[in-house]
Amino acid sequence: MTLSLTVSGQQFIAGRRVASGEATLPSLRAADNQPTGYRFYPASREEAAAAAVAAGQAFPIYSQTSPEVRARFLDTLADELDLLGEDFFAIAHQETALPLPRLQGERARTSHQLRMFAGLLRRGDAFGVRIDTALPARQPLPRPDLRQYLTALGPVAIFGASNFPLAFSTAGGDTASALAAGCPVVVKAHPGHMATAELTARAIARAVEKSALPAGVFNMIFGTDIGAELVRHPAIQAVGFTGSLRGGKALWQIAQQRPRPIPVFAEMSAINPLIILPQALASRAETLAKELVASFTLGCGQFCTKPGLILALRGEGFSRFTQALKDAVNPAPAQTMLNAPTLAHYEEDVRALEAHPDIQRLAGADEFISGRAQARLYQAPASLLLAQDPLLQHEVFGPLAVLVEVADEAELQSILRALQGQLTATVHAESDDGPLAQRLLPALSEKAGRVLFNGYPTGVEVCDAMVHGGPWPATTDARGTSVGTQSIERFLRPVCLQNVPAALLPPAVQDANPLNLLRLINGQWTREAVSPSVD
């Protein structure tokens, strides 16, 4: 492929392309770890600071824009993404090895996501307006007029994911929800797909310009070690991150050590237990095995929601299930991973499993193939999970799962208690399994952000009801989600206006309700205008 694209490799700071020093960061092909030919300038400390300052300077204007202005901007941005052509997909494929149809689907998901937030802003759900009107004659003290609404938290630093170069990266869910909330962003481009990031960033910059918004609403820097600098900058007020436990935790600790700490919403690590109850195992062992292997090897196992731990209850069907799993894993073709470091991590994790005296490989090769990842299946005793062996709680990013045979319900409940927080937990059950499933549901809801039945966790729907989150170490804040409309709440905070004169009130809390919001007024949800309360 010739270098047909214009890729400057420079930082995006307040609408300008900026660089200093040398373009020492090569974009690499996933397939062979060789340069694509595009090179990027690592941001200097000064450039990282300038990007944060640019976002800070855009904040007072951007955070006060009307929801309709922001909705139109997000629609424009979605349109710009939809215009990205073959060249874009070609380079994204080179950088990530993700197949074209997958990348095209991800682009559709990403622009859908932006339009969904535009719709949310127009629907007006994200203002959280609560009004308690004055009670001047109340005894012993009058009640003042109190009006609460949600306002933007401040500039957000965003660290995209390696495995979703569109939907969880430069223009992904964190960016979309922060921009919808009224927060300017500074993206730290993922080193695994920098050319893809640059082309996406240019689409965003065009949308900012077309929308006549302050250029500092969007900024992006390149680099490998510059993220900490960004998180430390006083203008940054929150962080969105999707990636490894090690990476997320490091940024989170930096954020906590600032003179003024800030929240970090990091989606980090999960093994996504999948539990098979007795009747399900007995009645569809072979189908389950086949579907499950397809799920944990899908996209080379590079999903945050990959089911990495299979808990099957002892009983009729277990040996058929195990055999069918082996039969499906052994012929699974080796796949190219996202990049060389990801493959190296996968091989490191495989070595650790192979070296563990109590863990046994059931299927998959015992040697590595150069440059590609092969599917593997291991088995571990339940006692190891109960002992909270760290290796079993560790997410292996790649086409691998661990099977555990569970003696009975009591052991299963103990295992659930021993598990760390998860993005998802899955149950396979038939109707006779219902009572047992019901008894498991509270423990599963306590451990995971999403609990699903008779399916596989790798599809994450973009909608109102989705929770892509969960207790530590799945995320740093179990009270959030990074997918779906609710993710906007991470970047909003409540403000209460007390006895503020009507002429000064922002539209969301004005008596006449010009934005037609559903508001909680004196304890009642209504779209009506405010009428003065009678004491």
Place this chain on the structure above:
Amino acid sequence: MTLSLTVSGQQFIAGRRVASGEATLPSLRAADNQPTGYRFYPASREEAAAAAVAAGQAFPIYSQTSPEVRARFLDTLADELDLLGEDFFAIAHQETALPLPRLQGERARTSHQLRMFAGLLRRGDAFGVRIDTALPARQPLPRPDLRQYLTALGPVAIFGASNFPLAFSTAGGDTASALAAGCPVVVKAHPGHMATAELTARAIARAVEKSALPAGVFNMIFGTDIGAELVRHPAIQAVGFTGSLRGGKALWQIAQQRPRPIPVFAEMSAINPLIILPQALASRAETLAKELVASFTLGCGQFCTKPGLILALRGEGFSRFTQALKDAVNPAPAQTMLNAPTLAHYEEDVRALEAHPDIQRLAGADEFISGRAQARLYQAPASLLLAQDPLLQHEVFGPLAVLVEVADEAELQSILRALQGQLTATVHAESDDGPLAQRLLPALSEKAGRVLFNGYPTGVEVCDAMVHGGPWPATTDARGTSVGTQSIERFLRPVCLQNVPAALLPPAVQDANPLNLLRLINGQWTREAVSPSVD
């Protein structure tokens, strides 16, 4: 006063009174720092752990109770508090020096607060239900059935405040909101009012028993250094705290260093700037001065929302205002503080202000009166605020304020940018000040959880619209409030159920909507039952 009350001084663990060792913690009279005669057992590490474990064991049952069961429990608890009699107020007065009418008012506020959460549970606002029904024929992929609701976070450790022995302590807002959310609690009794805490805890224990709930729903331990042990315990999943920046930050850091970090909602420190705009100053300098001194000396200045920084714009009225402030401060009587350490801190802060070369005392004594706190007024140049001098950003807990003369709007805006996060910000303005006030509002909303006009920040209404929170160091999480119905959200997290069979769904997300909740179904807010969506 004779020791007429039965106070055992033992821990409250799962409905039992437990103690080991010696009762070495004396309850002290605020007035003279002498023992009241009641003594308390400092909790051992084992007892702190047992309290956390008790809360953890109560969690699976309590978190699954219906909202009506929890509402009745909170009502019962409010009734028990209302039954506390003269003995209770007498010891609370001894321990805190707070006047009886104030304590009676605080009790009323505390039981009102509990009943408000009962009402919230019955209103059903706190479930946050979002349902996206299945679209089996959607292309390219079907949409599963997705149902999100909010569930209890887990057992909560609560650290009450010295200055509100009822409303922000054992049965205060953190306890009420955690219990309403379905979270069992472990309270660490404040050492400044341990007998008050014991009598309150007994009222709670009676309510737990009358409501036939697991005894571990409420636990309380005594001690001075045992809080860290509690925060470190793996059963504890969140922390509520009201107190000093030093104390809140210490617990917060401990929580972040756990193998599994947990959220800490600490309300810590604010200087609550009060800004007087030119026309307000010109037209009511004397009234403003008198009211303001009454506000910052109210209750010996021991409110989190005490206005500690007065920013008045240079102009007509400033010298009259200053003179009137002096005239009001100088005759203000010395008052007894909550306890000896609080008085010592106040005197330490006064010494630091006296020692600062650029800060000048305008009114109040230059010597200390033994055992009591005198009101003081200082003046500092605007340049000191702009230089972010730490002394001016430090909350002085006591009857003291600092006056700063501000040259013009530009300087005022710069000062607002230089300020740290605040619980409140107040503006005094007349109609001619309107345009200036409007230009200030965004910056004020950025810095404070509550912005109020033409009033004083010390009253914090308990209602839906209140925000008692704000950016660091006002709190550890600007996205929360510790007063009002919204405070329940701190102790809830979302869970999404995907394709869970109808028979297993919890009531909040069942098709028929048995709790009559307002729910977001396929993008529409409704109390209707779920009807299957048409592709």
